[in-house]
Amino acid sequence: MNDSDPTSFIPTSHSYNGSECINATEHDRELGEFLKWLExxxxxxxxKQIAVDSTLLARLDSLIGKLDVDINSPLLAEDE
Known part of the structure; x- marks a missing residue:
């Protein structure tokens, strides 16, 4: 493990949709950039911040509550 790089112990690639691989360090960099932008x-x-109250949760549940999502399944061509 490289002490100057806390991500050095992370494996170098992750499987994505079974056909693509991305470098873990690149993924971490992109996630870090997004989190910095969000912060x-x-x-x-x-x-712009809104509280997540019971009314909003009920609205979200009414829109997607019965929807099953498998985040590990590849998208269909018409969904991309």
Whole structure:
């Protein structure tokens, strides 16, 4: 393990949809960039934040509550 890189112990590739591989370090970098953007946006625009209350949860449940999603299944061509 490389002490200067905390992600050095992560395997170098992950399977994605069974056909593509992405470098774990690249994935971590992209996730880090997204999280930094999200943090900056939250700090810059706190007025955009909304509370997740029972009314919103009920609305979300009415829209997608009965939908089963398998995040490990590849998308169909018409869904991409």
């Amino acid at each position: 900056d946006d939250i700090q810059s625009h706190p007025e």
